[in-house]
Amino acid sequence: MQALILVGGEATRLRPLTCNTPKSMVTVLNTPFLEHVIRYLSGHNIKNIVLAQGHLSKPMEDYFGDGSRFGIKLTYVLESQPMGTAGAVKNAEQYLEPTFMVLNGDIFTDLDLTAMLDFHKARQAQSTIALAPVEDPTAYGLIETSSGGRITRFLEKPSWNQVTTNMINAGTYILSKDILKRVPAGTPFSFERQLFPQLLEAGEPLYAFPSNSYWIDIGTPEKYLKLHRDMMRGEVKGYQVVQGKVVKIGQSCNINPETQIVGPVVIGNNCVINRGVKLFGPLVLGNGTVLGEDSVVDSSIIWANTQLGMKVTLNECLIANDCLLENNTTAEKTVIGDHVTISRNSKLGPGSRIWPPTLTPAAPGKR
Ligand code: GDD
Numbered sequence: 006m007q008a009l010i011l012v013g014g015e016a017t018r019l020r021p022l023t024c025n026t027p028k029s030m031v032t033v034l035n036t037p038f039l040e041h042v043i044r045y046l047s048g049h050n051i052k053n054i055v056l057a058q059g060h061l062s063k064p065m066e067d068y069f070g071d072g073s074r075f076g077i078k079l080t081y082v083l084e085s086q087p088m089g090t091a092g093a094v095k096n097a098e099q100y101l102e103p104t105f106m107v108l109n110g111d112i113f114t115d116l117d118l119t120a121m122l123d124f125h126k127a128r129q130a131q132s133t134i135a136l137a138p139v140e141d142p143t144a145y146g147l148i149e150t151s152s153g154g155r156i157t158r159f160l161e162k163p164s165w166n167q168v169t170t171n172m173i174n175a176g177t178y179i180l181s182k183d184i185l186k187r188v189p190a191g192t193p194f195s196f197e198r199q200l201f202p203q204l205l206e207a208g209e210p211l212y213a214f215p216s217n218s219y220w221i222d223i224g225t226p227e228k229y230l231k232l233h234r235d236m237m238r239g240e241v242k243g244y245q246v247v248q249g250k251v252v253k254i255g256q257s258c259n260i261n262p263e264t265q266i267v268g269p270v271v272i273g274n275n276c277v278i279n280r281g282v283k284l285f286g287p288l289v290l291g292n293g294t295v296l297g298e299d300s301v302v303d304s305s306i307i308w309a310n311t312q313l314g315m316k317v318t319l320n321e322c323l324i325a326n327d328c329l330l331e332n333n334t335t336a337e338k339t340v341i342g343d344h345v346t347i348s349r350n351s352k353l354g355p356g357s358r359i360w361p362p363t364l365t366p367a368a369p370g371k372r
């Protein structure tokens with residue numbers, strides 16, 4: 006079986022983390038998100054993978070190459086302009102098998118793809134769409150079904166007064182290549198707003214595959230942080246971790262032995278943790294993180310090569326690569342892009358987003 010992963014979106018809701026990094030390459034437990042997805046697909050024996058790329062394609066190619074390092078075959082298909090979800094698949098048509106899967110590139114799930122494929126074959130379906138229950142369907146594509154499991158209605162991003170079910174399009178499809186005949190070439194086209202409703206209108210057999218599997222779209226800072234929290238607390242199959250324990254410390258770290266650590270915490274390679282630091286999980290420190298004396302980091306994700314000065318306090322923050330947070334900075338629920346310097350004594354948040362490169366004005370006080 007072959008899978009195409011849609012990795013070309015602009016990821017505006019995750020900015021500034023995604024100013025230089027495509028959404029599929031943001032790290033989760035210090036590993037690119039897409040690597041977690043590829044390992045999941047491999048686990049279902051799906052090793053022929055097409056990446057439908059848009060902007061920021063190079064980081065993926067540099068990391069995954071031809072896929073052989075991960076035991077898979079990777080084909081990259083690049084769009085010259087955003088083609089929309091169905092347009093991106095049309096653009097890759099020449100590489101696709103008669104039946105293939107499509108995955109949104111920002112979904113993490115342990116959905117049983119093998120069972121979904123069996124379901125699709127048993128019904129001789131043309132399209133099967135995985136459904137997931139959510140608390141707030143307004144951020145997703147609502148899907149209504151009949152008692153026989155046939156899809157009866159699509160409603161993308163409904164308002165609350167339009168909500169009739171909590172089941173939404175989970176962003177995993179099994180499709181027959183025939184349906185691409187209905188997608189115009191060279192122009193943006195959407196599965197959710199155009200192709201699927203048109204197939205329904207034409208009476209084609211569209212089936213829903215509902216499940217209660219773990220499911221999350223990492224497209225917002227809150228959800229990106231939640232995936233880490235869930236994985237580290239052992240709520241995601243394959244990521245069993247004991248609450249309260251330090252999970253993992255990388256190589257060549259220099260950690261002051263008196264550091265107070267309340268896990269779960271993942272620490273990358275070459276990290277330096279100075280005297281008096283307190284870490285409260287769930288927390289991830291990327292490779293080369295340096296934490297200054299008496300800093301306190303709580304429930305945050307820090308990517309690679311970021312340095313905190315003395316007495317920096319972070320709570321529920323997301324910090325990209327190569328940042329410097331000078332002494333006495335405090336930040337809460339703040340997202341910081343690459344290469345940002347935050348001047349000493351700054352107070353950020355909740356909800357601040359600092360774009361790269363930014364220098365906040367220095368407040369009076371000692372460094
Ligand atoms: N190649 C390419 N080109 N990929 C794209 C494009 C494009 O023009 N536009 C979006 N994508 C990719 C994104 O990178 C992402 O992986 C996926 O398609 C879905 O796009 P999002 O922008 O994340 O959509 P969404 O989350 O608002 O809604 C979609 O996902 C929901 C589930 O999370 C819809 O499919 C909803 O119906 C669904 O419920």
Ligand code: MG
Binds near residue numbers: 109224
């Ligand atoms: Mg999404």
